[in-house]
Amino acid sequence: MTATIQTISPSCSDCPIRHRAVCARCEMDELERLEEIKYYRSFEAGQTIIWSGDKMDFVGSVVSGIATLTQTMEDGRTQMVGLLLPSDFVGRPGREGAAYDVVATTDILMCCFRKKPFEKLMSETPHIAHRLLEMTLDELDAAREWMLVLGRKTAREKIASLLSIIARRDASLTGDGGVRPMVFDLPLTREAMADYLGLTLETVSRQISALKKDGVIHLEGKRHVTVPDMGRLMEEAGDDSDGGVFA
Amino acid sequence: MTATIQTISPSCSDCPIRHRAVCARCEMDELERLEEIKYYRSFEAGQTIIWSGDKMDFVGSVVSGIATLTQTMEDGRTQMVGLLLPSDFVGRPGREGAAYDVVATTDILMCCFRKKPFEKLMSETPHIAHRLLEMTLDELDAAREWMLVLGRKTAREKIASLLSIIARRDASLTGDGGVRPMVFDLPLTREAMADYLGLTLETVSRQISALKKDGVIHLEGKRHVTVPDMGRLMEEAGDDSDGGVFA
DNA sequence: CGGAATGTTGAGAGTTGTCAAACAGCGTGG
DNA sequence: CCACGCTGTTTGACAACTCTCAACATTCCG
Known part of the structure; x- marks a missing residue:
C-alpha cells in the first residue's frame, strides 16, 4: 500500500x-x-x-x-x-x-x-x-x-464518444495514422466508464453490448476492442465526423 | 446588429x-x-x-x-x-x-x-x-x-446548484457578506438555464415552481429571487453545506 | 391593442436507473 | 487439480425521472 x-x-x-x-x-x-x-x-x-x-x-x-x-x-x-x-x-x-x-x-x-x-x-x-x-x-x-x-448526449452516444476518444488518444500515442481498423484496450472498468459518463454501470454494459450487436465495434474478452470503421463510430457519437479520415 | x-x-x-x-x-x-x-x-x-x-x-x-x-x-x-x-x-x-x-x-x-x-x-x-x-x-x-x-445531480439539485452559484457570485460582486436572506435577479432565461444544466426548459420551469412551493425560494415576477435560507438551498443542491454560515 | 417571446402546466411516452440474479475470469488454498 | 470466493460483467423486470408534445398564461413592445 x-x-x-x-x-x-x-x-x-x-x-x-x-x-x-x-x-x-x-x-x-x-x-x-x-x-x-x-x-x-x-x-x-x-x-x-x-x-x-x-x-x-x-x-x-x-x-x-x-x-x-x-x-x-x-x-x-x-x-x-x-x-x-x-x-x-x-x-x-x-x-x-x-x-x-x-x-x-x-x-x-x-x-x-x-x-x-x-x-x-x-x-x-x-x-x-x-x-x-x-x-x-x-x-x-x-x-x-x-x-x-454529459449534458446532452444519450447513453449510446456517450459510450461511442468515450470509445472514440480512447481510440484517438491511443492512436496519437502509438503514432498510428488512424487507418481503418483500430484496435485498443479499454483502460477502465465498466464502473469507471459509468463514473466518467454519468451513467450506471449496467447502462454502460448494455450500450456496449448494443454497439457490438450492431457491428460498430467487436469485442475480444471484456476489454479488447476493435473498431472496423472509425467514421461509423464517430457518427454514433454524434460528432461531426465527415471531414478528415478518408480525405 | x-x-x-x-x-x-x-x-x-x-x-x-x-x-x-x-x-x-x-x-x-x-x-x-x-x-x-x-x-x-x-x-x-x-x-x-x-x-x-x-x-x-x-x-x-x-x-x-x-x-x-x-x-x-x-x-x-x-x-x-x-x-x-x-x-x-x-x-x-x-x-x-x-x-x-x-x-x-x-x-x-x-x-x-x-x-x-x-x-x-x-x-x-x-x-x-x-x-x-x-x-x-x-x-x-x-x-x-x-x-x-451535469453527470450526477437530479433536476432539482441542478436548479438548486445554479441558484446557489448565482447567489454566491452576486454576493461576491456586491460585497454582501452572505447574510440570511439573499436577493438577486436571474440573468438567464429558462431556456438558457436548461442549456446550462442539460435539461429541457419545461423541466427547469417545473423544478423552479417546486422549489418555490416548498419554500426554498420566493419569486417576484419570473426573474427576481429571494433565498430565505442559503443553507437550505445548498442542502437541496446536494452540496456539503454544514460548515460555515452559522458557525 | 395585438403579436411575439417567454414561461407555466398537464398527459403520456421513452430512456435510464434500481434491484436482483447469474455468469466469467482469476488467484488462492486445500 | 479443482473447489472456492472475489471482482467484474451481463442480463432481465420493473420503476422513476425526465422528455416530448400541446395548450394556455404572462410579459414585453411596437
Missing part, C-alpha cells in the same frame, strides 16, 4: 514524456534545474495518490500508467472529471489544497517536484509557466467538450 | 474590473502598455460575439454585462459550457480558432486587445501570463464542478 520513492533519477533527456510534459519547452539549463528537484514515486493500481481537500505538497507529471480525477458527493455518487495519461500534469501551482481525488487506475510512475521549489522555478523560467498555461487551456477544452457529452 | 467600437479609452486605473481581470497584477508601466493596445467594443443582448470555428483576432475582458459560451451539435442540441461575467477573460492566446460560440446575454461592454500584440505583451510581462494561468485554473475548477452537476 505504500508508495515507492525512487531516489535514482534517470536523466530527463531520456524521459519518454520529455517532449509532451510540462518540461517540453525547457532549454537544457532549465532542465538541469528541474532535474535537481525532481524525484520519482510509483503507486499501485487502486491506490489513492491524492485525497480531495488534503494539502498538496507536490506537483508532477504522469510518466507511465493511468490515473483518474474524481469528485464524490456525500451520498457516494461520484463523477470522474479527468483522465490522466502519460505526460499529463497533476497539481495546481498556487493552490493550497487538492480539489479532487487522484486515483491510480493502473500501476503508475510519477515524476514529482516539491511544490514550493517548483513554484519558485516556475516564476523564474517562463518556458515552464508558458507550457503549463498551454496544457491547462487544453484541459479546459477537454472539460468543456465533456460537458456537452 | 453592429458592434459599436469606441475609440475613446477610459483610463485603466478607473476601470471597474481593474483588480479582478487579466490585468489585475499589472504594475503601472505594464498597464500603460496594455492601455496603448486596448479598445472597447459593445454588443447588444442576443448578439453573437464570436462564432465557433472562426478565426479569433482579438482577446479581451468582459467589463460589464453577461455572455455565454455554448457548443451546439448538428441536430441543434446545445450545451452551455461557460458563463462570462464582468472581469472574465475571452479568448485563448496561442490558439487560432474559437472553439465555442460566445453570445451576449445582456448588453455587454468588452475591453479588447488585438491577439498578436497581446501575445507579444504577454510573453514580455510575466504578471499578465501569471494572472491568466490563475484565471484559467479557476475556470477549469468551475468546469469540473459543473461536470459533477
